[in-house]
Amino acid sequence: MDKKLAIIILAAGKGVRMKSSLPKVMHKVCGRPMLGYVVDLAFSLNPKRIVAVLGHKHELVRKEVPARVRVAIQKRLSGTADAVKVSLKELKGLSGTVVILYGDVPLLKRETVKGLIKRHLENNADVTLLTADLKKPKGYGRVLRDKYSSVCGIVEEKEADDFDKDIKEINTGIMCFNKKSLESALGKVRADNKKKEYYLTDVIKILYSRGGLIEGMKIEDANEAMGINSRVELAKANLLMQSKINEDFMLKGVSIIDPGSTFINYGAKIGQDSVIYPFTVIESDVKIGKRCSIGPFARLREGAHILDDVTLGNFLEITRAKIGKNTFAKHFCYIADTRVGNSVNIGAGTVTANFDGLNKHNTVIKDKVFIGSDTIMVAPVKVGKGSKTGAGAVVIRDIPDGKTAVGVPARILKKKG
Numbered sequence: 001m002d003k004k005l006a007i008i009i010l011a012a013g014k015g016v017r018m019k020s021s022l023p024k025v026m027h028k029v030c031g032r033p034m035l036g037y038v039v040d041l042a043f044s045l046n047p048k049r050i051v052a053v054l055g056h057k058h059e060l061v062r063k064e065v066p067a068r069v070r071v072a073i074q075k076r077l078s079g080t081a082d083a084v085k086v087s088l089k090e091l092k093g094l095s096g097t098v099v100i101l102y103g104d105v106p107l108l109k110r111e112t113v114k115g116l117i118k119r120h121l122e123n124n125a126d127v128t129l130l131t132a133d134l135k136k137p138k139g140y141g142r143v144l145r146d147k148y149s150s151v152c153g154i155v156e157e158k159e160a161d162d163f164d165k166d167i168k169e170i171n172t173g174i175m176c177f178n179k180k181s182l183e184s185a186l187g188k189v190r191a192d193n194k195k196k197e198y199y200l201t202d203v204i205k206i207l208y209s210r211g212g213l214i215e216g217m218k219i220e221d222a223n224e225a226m227g228i229n230s231r232v233e234l235a236k237a238n239l240l241m242q243s244k245i246n247e248d249f250m251l252k253g254v255s256i257i258d259p260g261s262t263f264i265n266y267g268a269k270i271g272q273d274s275v276i277y278p279f280t281v282i283e284s285d286v287k288i289g290k291r292c293s294i295g296p297f298a299r300l301r302e303g304a305h306i307l308d309d310v311t312l313g314n315f316l317e318i319t320r321a322k323i324g325k326n327t328f329a330k331h332f333c334y335i336a337d338t339r340v341g342n343s344v345n346i347g348a349g350t351v352t353a354n355f356d357g358l359n360k361h362n363t364v365i366k367d368k369v370f371i372g373s374d375t376i377m378v379a380p381v382k383v384g385k386g387s388k389t390g391a392g393a394v395v396i397r398d399i400p401d402g403k404t405a406v407g408v409p410a411r412i413l414k415k416k417g
């Protein structure tokens, strides 16, 4: 643990530009609220303390904040400087370095922030900013440099004149402060701008005017520091995060035939030598074993737990279901609230009718079952070990081990099928 390090996560804003009733930081990137990634990043830096500043719909946002994170509530959303001020109560008694992270910057990497902190400490600076060069800097605060090319301020887009707007170096928002310098400058910030907000970025010119040491560190990959303000940016971040998730899987030994059309959420697990075919959606809380073949056009939803050597083919949806080893379901299926055993063959068009309009019910399919094409299993129902169903069977009663059921509603054949 770094005893001299505290982290503040700003996440109180409404996110007006999202045009949403959901607070911005709760919008999902690859199936996870963006704030979740920022909280993970904060923990990965091993600080003495983390404070999250919440405001808009804070009860809802708090669900994404683990208990070990302190929460400060910003009652009036009057700007990023005010948000930081509110959080300082929770940092009493601590001294040293304070890093500011933004809840709407979810792609940032640990190494980058580590590098920022290192640079800050080496120079013994009052503040070290993470900056980026952008071809299209619109929307971001621009970094002002004096004639010695030292950082001397930040001008927000709303306040920027045409000359400022031409500046390509932007403020990512991520800053590393000496705590004392931060506290002393915060008190001097005024809301004398078009938005009538207290801008954290004003702290820079305040420190500069006092002769403070301000460092800027440029990030190599500007994408990492992208702030999400609109749904257009949300989609961009999703794309970037998706390619990272897919690459991580490929590097761990999973084949993805077309990463551009494969959508795997944060938190999904896939074992080595599995192959994922195009247009497959794998949502959060899905586990896939080793040597499986999934897709094309498969959708695995939450609670799909697929054991080793399973083949799930095209056009199927699986949710809250465990699929045993060596099982096949190659074409058109809906399998939900179901436990499927090992070495089961599920024919084309099989459906578990799990919902009766009021409640959901379970289906159990034991080992070595053969489900004929177009079978409907009306849950709750159990299909016994080694049993079979005929094509088009509508199974409304349990099938004993080794028996065959056919017809609508399905009846059990007397002889062993």
Ligand code: UD1
Binding pocket: 010, 011, 012, 013, 014, 025, 053, 055, 074, 076, 077, 078, 079, 080, 082, 083, 102, 103, 104, 105, 139, 140, 141, 142, 154, 156, 170, 171, 172, 173, 198, 199, 200, 201, 226, 227, 228, 229
């Ligand atoms: C901010 C920076 C801008 C920078 C950009 C980087 C300021 C004034 N501007 O602009 O220089 O280029 O981020 O992405 O800091 N928040 C609060 N309380 C508030 C207002 C905001 O907690 O009262 C939080 C938001 O939830 C968000 C973060 O602070 O997580 C940034 O706020 P946002 O309104 O998105 O700032 P930008 O306009 O993007």
Ligand code: CA
Binding pocket: 104, 227, 228, 229
């Ligand atoms: Ca922002």
